Amino acid sequence: MTAGGLFLTFEGIDGSGKSSQARMLAGHLRGLGHDVVLTREPGGSDGAEEIRRLVLEGDPDRWSAETEILLFTAARRDHLERTIEPALAAGKIVICDRFADSTRMYQGLSRGDLRGLVDQLHKLMIKREPDLTVLIDMDPETGLSRAKGRQGTEERFEDFGIHLQQKMRAGFLELADEFSDRFRLVDGNRDMDSVARDVTDIVMQAL
Structure with a gap:
């Protein structure tokens, strides 16, 4: 656990339900009296939210992968400085919807x-991993259908199609093996309450 607080992240493919689970967990922990900061990436600070609009909206080919890495790293650095680190220093629980693992994948x-480039920039500019990462594993076709059904404006990555979602799922599972000390896998192909119970059990053990 991070000195003074707990840094928890949710990861998964688009439409996996991780954002809903992050909100549900935050509400549950607040109900137990914990001081919780619920945040997201890209975003979570004023500067990072501006970058979010750049990378999640528009044509799928708007940016090269290399440019995206720089943009996401810049957003993460601002988020870390202005939101995450101050909250952890104050002893709060930080729940973040995506972090560096998403950049490693997407x-x-x-x-x-x-x-390799993602990890180099992470080591140079971010220098922090979560204390605990919950990976919501989801069937790619189901996840993509859910994500497209939201009909929002932030669908740039969903527009890459099912092939990307299949590749991302396989990559996240490999990442969970690579960082097995902090990753916990939850089956997202169930109703939200069942998933939430598993998530809560995992987090309460960590606390």
Whole structure:
């Protein structure tokens, strides 16, 4: 556990339900009296939210993978400085919807073998991993259908199609093996309450 607080992240493919589970967990922990900061990536600070609009909206080919890595790293650095680190220093629980693992997958794996570049920038500029990462594993076709059904404006990555979602799912599972000390896998192909119970059990053990 991070000194003074707990840094928890949710990961998964688009439509996996991780954002809903993050909100549900935050509400549950607050009900137990914990001081919780619920945040997201890209975003979570004023500067990072501006970058979010750049990377999640528009044509799928708007940015190269290399440019995306730089944009996401810049957003993460601002988020870390202004939101995450101050909250942890104050002893709060930080729940973040996506963090560096998503960049390792979506930019490091999606359009070329750029994982090494992602890790180099992470080591240089971020220098922090979560204390605990909950991976919501979801069937790619189901996840993509859910994500497209939201009909929002932030669908740039969903527009890459099912092939990307299948590749991302396989990559996240490999990442869970690589960082097995902090990753916990939850089956997302169930109703929200069943998933939430598993998530709560995992987090309460960590606390």
